[in-house]
């Protein structure tokens with residue numbers, strides 16, 4: 001392990017609270033270093049505390065979260081737009097991809113960070 005610890009919980013080998021790690025997409029141990037390199041790739045290690053992140057895998061969970069959450073919201077939104085505004089069809093073709101692509105990335109980043117935080121939290125007390 002390299003780097004320096006920056007928080008008391010990181011010094012104790014613990015885990016920072018959910019709101020400090022998952023929502024801002026930060027390291028689950030120290031809450032300081034970035035969890036991602038690029039849009040959705042997990043960094044190899046935390047730049048702040050040196051936590052090895054290469055074994056962290058959220059699997060398909062983030063995609064499922066994005067599909068269920070954004071799918072439901074989009075159906076409701078599409079019906080509302082259609083029945084209240086009655087726009088031409090091309091408005092739907094332009095509007096929904098413009099909303100869904102960035103919303104999908106944000107949702108999957110937060111879901112991935114939340115799952116990795118939960119994995120780290122439940123493994124933190126186990127001997128390595």
Ligand SMILES: [Zn+2]
Pocket residue numbers: 027028029030031032033046047048049050051
């Ligand atoms: Zn860290």
